[in-house]
Amino acid sequence: MSTIAVAKKDFRDAVRSRLLIGLTALFALFTVGGAALASWASELFSEGGGDSTVGLILALQTPAGFLVPVIALIVGYGAIAGERESGSLKFLLGLPHRRRDVVLGKVLGRTGVVAVSILIGFAVGLVGLVAFVGEVSPVDYLAFTLVTVGFGFVYVCLGVGISAMTRSTTKAAVGAIGLVVLFWFLWGTITQGLLYALEGEFLPETFPGWYLALNAIPPDAAYGSAIGAVLGESGFTTAGSLESQGLVESVPLVAEPWFGFVILAVWALLPLALGLWRFERADL
Amino acid sequence: MSAIDISDVTKRYGTETALDGLSLTVERGEIYGFLGPNGAGKSTTINLLLDFIRPTAGEVRVFDLDAQANALEIRQRTGILPEGVELYERLTGRQHVEFAIESKGADDDPDELIERVGLSPDAAAKKAGGYSKGMAQRLTFATALVGEPDLLILDEPSTGLDPNGARRMREIIREERDRGATVFFSSHVLGQVEAVCDRVGILRDGELIAEDTVEGLRDSMPDQTRLRVTLDRIPDDSDAALAAVEAIDGVSSVTPEGRTLVVACEDRAKTEVLHVVEEYGVTVEDFETDESSLEDLFVAYTAGADGGREVVR
Structure with a gap:
């Protein structure tokens, strides 16, 4: 009850942010661009008709994969630290809310905000797809949207979790940027480095299971896995695309597409639990 | 039963001691003024009551409930009016009040509360981002009155707050007390x-140095008076005269107002003051003493007596 009250208030407050409106517009622009790209690609790969799945990937997954984490982290990193810094947290916690109500309410409210941004971006993308490609499977489209909202939720949890651990928005921002650097750049580099160290080459004849598993762990890879699972396509994951090229002996459990949902759940709950634990014990 | 019961509470931040063995009781239905210069530990005490921070040692109880375990x-x-209120810029004033009502599960009419604190409809x-300090203070006060x-x-x-706003706030504080609420x-x-x-x-450096009714505090310093001495003219060497009066044992401050x-001095110093003034070639036309204001008491308590007075109860 209390969580919902906080979530509603937070949604109202955060959805009016100019920055969010700007990011949503940018997102919509990218999905339209993606749709145009999809139409060009479908002409390239197939005669007439157009491939609805390729269209979805280009029009929706590519921009969402980059912009949803950015939007969610921007929306999330100040959620708690910002209110601690400004002092408005004392207004919020002066009312009968538990600290955990505040954290969970923030996660819900800001996920709502990110969901609005995604829905707007995808709606514009859908218009683009229909205009450029001509046909889209509504079931695939809906599944795609739901998984992407879930992906947004995971990054909101990461952002709010970091935000709950510190009283400084600067530190929270550094943490959020650190996450992006880790998941987008460092993780892949380290995995590649390990591969070279253990196998002696960057392109072995078959890729070992641990490599595939490590590659599947970042939330962005898990998002790809989860989409692969709901669309029944294997091309969305590293393991899947390597497998299709015959470079994999066996795919480990962690790299199975459905396991992406498990990984996403862990990435949502872990930072949240850590953030709550720190925040419950902190002096405001 | 008391509304607030703080017993032997210490709060340290690293090596800094914000509160040092504070004990304080507020009875139900009274208006308790918690006085002290900035940095004395007033906000720290309030933050402890609300479980915003936790004590290093000691116990904080509100309505005979543990402040930490029963915070909710x-x-x-x-109802809380925190220091240096910060609002949600993008929400309107009314939305703040509505949120407080919803949070408390109360059934107040937001417009009534807004009117009561003197905020216009x-x-x-309007969005609270554009509020002045006084408007923000009134709005937060309205949310504190919810339920x-x-x-x-x-x-x-x-x-x-402007003088009107401050008066209105005092009126509401009295109304709330008369309704049965305790005000801290x-x-x-x-x-x-x-x-x-x-x-x-009165709090100073994290310790309660005096606690009483306003009358009681005055009585506890019976020798403290304010003497108004009217002269026939301003002395030629007025600076020297002021310095001489200030130097008298028992005088805590001297302020010239024309002639x-x-x-502000202790009772025993009165005669000496008149003598010293007359040494500067002027005649005392008139003199009167008033009861010391709390301001004088405050200065005497918080600055005057280093080395600590006993707590007066």
């Missing part, structure tokens, strides 16, 4: 406290 129930029954419909709380905790409530309010502005409080506690000297 305490806040359900308490037009202002309440007829048993306890009102007001941290520096008069900050940013901190201030470094003494006029506010003197006018409205049943009891006053009148206002001297």
Whole structure:
């Protein structure tokens, strides 16, 4: 009850942010661009008709994969630290809310905000797809949207979790940027480095299971896995695309597409639990 | 049963001691003025009551409930005006009040509360980002009144208010007390406290150095008076005259007001003051003594007596 009250208030407050409106517009622009790209690609790969799945990937997954984490982290990193810094947290916690109500309410409210941004971006993308490609499977489209909202939720949890651990928005921002650097750049580099160290080459004849598993762990890879699972396509994951090229002996459990949902759940709950634990014990 | 019971509470931040063995009791239905200069530990005490921070040692109880374990129930029954109010810029004033009503599960009419604190309906419909300090203070006060709380905790409530706003706030504080609520309010502005409080506690450097009714505090320093000496003219060497009066044992301050000297001093120093003034070639036309204001008491308590007075109860 209390969580919902906080979530509603937070949604109202955060959805009016100019920055969010700007990011949503940018997102919509990218999905339209993606749709145009999809139409060009479908002409390239197939005669007439157009491939609805390729269209979805280009029009929706590519921009969402980059912009949803950015939007969610921007929306999330100040959620708690910002209110601690400004002092408005004392207004919020002066009312009968538990600290955990505040954290969970923030996660819900800001996920709502990110969901609005995604829905707007995808709606514009859908218009683009229909205009450029001509046909889209509504079931695939809906599944795609739901998984992407879930992906947004995971990054909101990461952002709010970091935000709950510190009283400084600067530190929270550094943490959020650190996450992006880790998941987008460092993780892949380290995995590649390990591969070279253990196998002696960057392109072995078959890729070992641990490599595939490590590659599947970042939330962005898990998002790809989860989409692969709901669309029944294997091309969305590293393991899947390597497998299709015959470079994999066996795919480990962690790299199975459905396991992406498990990984996403862990990435949502872990930072949240850590953030709550720190925040419950902190002096405001 | 008391509304607030703080016993032997110490709060340290690293090596810094914000509160040092503070004990303080606020009875139900009274208006308690919590006085002290900035940095004395007033906000720290209030933050402990609300479980915003946790004590290093000692026990904090509100309505006979543990401040930490029962924080939710305490806040359900308490209205809070935190220090340096910060609002949600993108929400309107009315939305803030609505949120407080929803959070407390109360059934107040937001417009009534807004009117009661003297915020105009037009202002309440605007986003709080554009509010002045005084408007923000009024709005937060309205949210504190939601749900007829048993306890009102007001941290520096008069900050940013114009005289009308401050008067209105005092009226509401009295109305709330008459309804049966306990009011705990901190201030470094003494006029506010003197006018409205049943009891006053003075905090300095994390310790309660005095606690009594306003009358009681005055009585506890019976020798402290304010002497107004009217002269026939301003002495030729007025600076030297002022310095000489200031140097008298028992005098704590001297303020010239034209031909009148206002001297805060102990009773025993009065005659000496008149003698010294006349040594500068002027005639005392008239003199009177008034009861010391709380301001004088405050200065005497918080600055005058280093080395510590006993706590007066």
